[in-house]
Amino acid sequence: MLAAIRRDIRAARERDPAKPTTLEVVLAYPGVHAIWSHRISHWLWRRGARVSARTLAEFTRIVTGVDIHPGAVLGPGLFIDHATGVVIGETAEVGEDVHMYHGVTLGGSGAETGKRHPTVGDRVTIGAGAKVLGAIKIGDDSRIGANAVVVKPVPSGSVVVGVPGQVISRAGRGTPDDSMMPDLVGVSLQSLLTRVAKLEAQNDGQQNGRVIRPPEAGVWHGEDFSI
Template sequence: MLEAYRDDIRAAKERDPAVPSTLQVVFAYPGVHAIWGHRASRWLWKRGAKVAARTLGEITRILTGVDIHPGATLGRRLFIDHATGVVIGETAEVGDDVMIYHGVTLGGTGGDTGKRHPTIGDRVVIGAGAKVLGPIKVGDDSRIGANAVVVKEVPSSAVVVGVPGQAISRHGGDRGDASLPDLVGISLQSLLTRVAKLEGQTNGESRSGRVIRPPEAGVWHGEDFSI
């Protein structure tokens, strides 16, 4: 357990762009404190001391704002950034080197018994406010966008956004590039490209004199977008 605690400190220092000191992580990172509290309550849970485990879990929740059931299984080097509002259910399983942002729920979908919470693979990133629900598997190296609601299986190395969550692309699993695609922007640009093409075919540009063209190098053209 002591080695796991050291891994948690290293994970926080490596993944937080603020580059905190070891003392900052130890004394001022509630996400790390929540993981440590869970590791202790999990130890009690596995040995049959379930009342003590739940009590310790509740104290940890009050102190950190993170609700992790003692029955949940957490992997090595998990980092919960900002922490507040994270909920991880009893039968949830989280792999190694996972990063979870605030407001994330790994929950169930109803009154089912048995395995009812998700299994998260290794090196997954789950954005702020995302909900992963039910006994589903999220594949290794996947990324779940902020506020996505995921209720079905996610393949490895997928990028998932939206409600309900949809896998919109695959990536190479490079954690150094944590950016997610702009789904609305991509759709809008595709639509405007199509409109511009149709207007060109019908000579609409010469008739109306008002055309909004797709952005070029991030710059919009057309009087509706003038400032």
């Protein structure tokens, strides 16, 4: 238990860009507190003290905003950043050195019994608000984009975005692609507008009326973007 606590503290210090001190992590990181409490409730759950385990898990949810079922299996080195709104179901399994952000759900996809929650591999990053549902496997070194809804297995080394989640990259661990999530909608829209602009130019050599031009250096141009 002491070794696991030390690794949890090290994970928070290494992965939080704020570079907190050990004392800050121990006193002021609810995601770390939730993991520590879960390790105790899971110990109770495995030894048949299920009412005590559920009671401790509920108290932890009230205090930290993190709802982890005591039956879930959490690997060492897990870091839940900002913590609030995280839900991890009973049969979920989380590997080593996983990084989760706020609002993440590892949930079921129906009323089935038995194994009904995800299995998350090692060194996976799950973005804010992402939902991973069902008894699916998320491969090692994968990245799940913010607000993605994942309902199908994900190969190792993948990048997943969208609703429903789509695999858009299989960049190997540690490559430049591993540091950012592409904007599929933005890229598609830019490509479409560029194509339309070329077709209009070929048609009459000029563009008439109100138009929205493709973005230049990430800036959209148009007469009125008010909502």
